[in-house]
Amino acid sequence: MIETTHATGMKVEEKLFQNRYLVDAGRPHIKVLPHDKPSKALLALTHACPAGCYAENERGQVEITADGCMECGTCRIMTAKTGEIEWNYPRGGFGILYKFG
Ligand code: SF4
Numbered sequence: 037m038i039e040t041t042h043a044t045g046m047k048v049e050e051k052l053f054q055n056r057y058l059v060d061a062g063r064p065h066i067k068v069l070p071h072d073k074p075s076k077a078l079l080a081l082t083h084a085c086p087a088g089c090y091a092e093n094e095r096g097q098v099e100i101t102a103d104g105c106m107e108c109g110t111c112r113i114m115t116a117k118t119g120e121i122e123w124n125y126p127r128g129g130f131g132i133l134y135k136f137g
Pocket of ligand 1: 066084085086087088089102104105106107108109110111112
């Protein structure tokens with residue numbers, strides 16, 4: 037893993053840890069649509085998602101746990117052509133709560 041240090045001397049990981057996330061239980065804002073074999077784009081999300089929300093299961097399919105999602109949109113863009121995910125913003129009051137500074 038690449039360690040990146042911010043001008044404050046804090047690691048980016050330490051700064052991200054200060055954010056808070058409110059889970060909308062039972063209503064994930066991103067869904068992976070049912071599939072037998074993921075496209076390369078979908079599979080790549082197991083490495084590309086900065087929040088580590090995507091994982092490959094034992095059947096080789098890709099699953100998402102949207103808790104901790106930073107709403108960066110990377111997965112939405114990467115699968116725009118394959119249409120393998122359903123992406124929405126979380127309902128008001130849920131999702132990431134950024135702490136700036
Ligand atoms: S929007 Fe960004 S942080 Fe959220 S699941 Fe997609 S890639 Fe991960």
